Amino acid sequence: MTNLQNRIIYHCDCNGFFASVEEVFRPEYKKVPMAVAGDPETRRGIILAKNELAKKYNVKTAETIWQAKKKCPGLIICKPRYKAYNEFCERVNAIYGEYTDLVERFGVDESFLDVTNSLHCFGGDPLALANEIKERIKTEIGVTISIGISWNKIFAKLGSDLKKPDAVTVITKENYKQVVWQLPVSDLLFIGRNTTQALNSFGIRTIGELANFDEEFLAKKLGKAGRQIYKFANGQDDSPVKLDGEYEPVKSVGKGLTFKRDLITERDIKTGITVLADSVAARLRAAKMKCTTIQVSIKDVEFKSIQRQKQAPVPTNVTTEIFNTALKIIKEAWSIGKPIRAITITASNLLPENMATVQLSFFEAPASADNTKAENVEKAVDAIRKKHGKGSITHASTVNNDIGAGGSHKEE
Ligand SMILES: [Mg+2]
Structure with a gap:
């Protein structure tokens, strides 16, 4: 049985995943600002992913093609090819699966890995292993990933967002107050726009302020979720990384x-x-x-x-x-x-x-x-x-x- 207090959890997140896959197929896209976006003819034409050059023009995920082109007139737009992304997703997760059977997919391009019990087979150093996985994905598949390492899923997820692309961030029990607590509450998983507004109205802006707030007050105002996010801000999250299930039993x-x-x-x-x-x-x-x-x-x-x-x-x-x-x-x-x-x-x-x-x-x-x-x-x-x-x-x-x-x- 895993000791929950001392787990080693990775959150691996592919960077600009759809755009990276397109660059694998057409390397010339690496030299121009490019984004993958929904149908340009409909109002649903929103940016799903962008490459590094487009990022320099401040092109953002979820904005409309129209907004993006205003900032970057030369932006190349690719239509999404979900089938290809699905295949890449399978290949990326197959590599994760070589290091642990505890791989939980979270979104099309993100996975949690619990390597607590397998780490010793791969040298025993969490940072070195994360770097190895990151390099393998880059050389064998052609996409870069960022990895957050922590003792719980919430901080691992947060960590993978802190440095990217192609980077590893470690959040430990020793450094989390410096690294995590200064960040806005909205950076915490499951805190959406409404909760952020509610927390702001209580005067809570950072994760640290949430962590040091009155738990009972939060529970009274926000119910169960209030208690939950208070715990998350303090790194108290015991939720397990679930075994990788069988995906796609149905084809159509x-x-x-x-x-x-x-x-x-x-x-x-x-x-x-x-x-x-x-x-x-x-x-x-x-x-x-x-x-x-x-x-x-x-x-x-x-x-x-x-x-x-x-x-x-x-x-x-x-x-x-x-x-x-x-x-x-x-x-x-x-x-x-x-x-x-x-x-x-x-x-x-x-x-x-x-x-x-x-x-x-x-x-x-x-x-x-x-x-x-x-x-x-x-x-x-x-x-x-x-x-x-x-x-x-x-x-x-x-x-x-x-x-x-x-x-x-x-x-x-
Ligand atoms: Mg991603």
């Missing part, structure tokens, strides 16, 4: 329907794909996955079919997002009015939900706030359906339709 999720009558109008099509998108999204949520690619196949009355696919603007398991992308595909690929006999929507290039969510959670852009809200609403719907049956909640637009969509349709 699809749902198809042959309608009772042909779909003719845009309204027919919308009703049909609402039901399909709803089913696909619910199944993604049940599998704790998000998709990055949406495919639609349409069959006409002569049984001829076409297939088209599109990238989702952000990884998603939300009905309306899948619906919107599917509708966009159909509008581009099909002349509305031409009868449709059957439609299938398939979600693929799946990411584990926590990977996708953590990656996006620091997007404080309104778009993602809406997204989180939609996700929460749909999770509540899932819970009600689980309790009261699949038909207990349906979309208003699908009620009493005559195309055979909704209710207890059969899976195809």
